Amino acid sequence: MVQAIDTTEKLVTIQVDDRNVEYDYADLNEVALAWSISIHKSQGSEYPVVIMPVSMSHYIMLSRNLIYTGLTRAKQLAIIVGSTKAIGIAVNQWNQKQRYTRLVERLG
CATH class of the missing domain: 3.40.50.300 (P-loop containing nucleotide triphosphate hydrolases)
Incomplete structure (x- = not known):
């Protein structure tokens, strides 16, 4: 689940199981819905x-x-x-x- 989007730092925080993982915009192709x-x-x-x-x-x-x-x-x-x-x-x-x-x- 997407927890936060930081447009300034170009980061997306996604909850994976019980922890949050930060992805740079450039790495979002690693995420599959x-x-x-x-x-x-x-x-x-x-x-x-x-x-x-x-x-x-x-x-x-x-x-x-x-x-x-x-x-x-x-x-x-x-x-x-x-x-x-x-x-x-x-x-x-x-x-x-x-x-x-x-x-x-x-x-x-």
């Missing part, structure tokens, strides 16, 4: 608890690998919230599309 972080942005990170909404409103994004990535971000607890239909579509969606990245040529 947990309630708004996407699965794509969370890749490579872990969180104590992950609550993952799965809905039909963006059905084109429903895929098994997206569910896997979201669930594996949780260190202690993962909660999926959504319709059974949306979860079923995501779990049964196996993306076998060939990707044309030209990675081999770029590495060579």
Whole structure:
């Protein structure tokens, strides 16, 4: 939670657990609002608890690998919230599309 913003010193004080941490404006890119972080942005990170909404409103994004990535971000607890239909579509969606990245040529 943001505790203070000092526009003169260009510092933001954020409460993390039971302590306050000061961030320089230039370092604010190190802060991610947990309630708004996407699965794509969370890749490579872990969180104590992950609550993952799965809905039909963006059905084109429903895929098994997206569910896997979201669930594996949780260190202690993962909660999926959504319709059974949306979860079923995501779990049964196996993306076998060939990707044309030209990675081999770029590495060579």
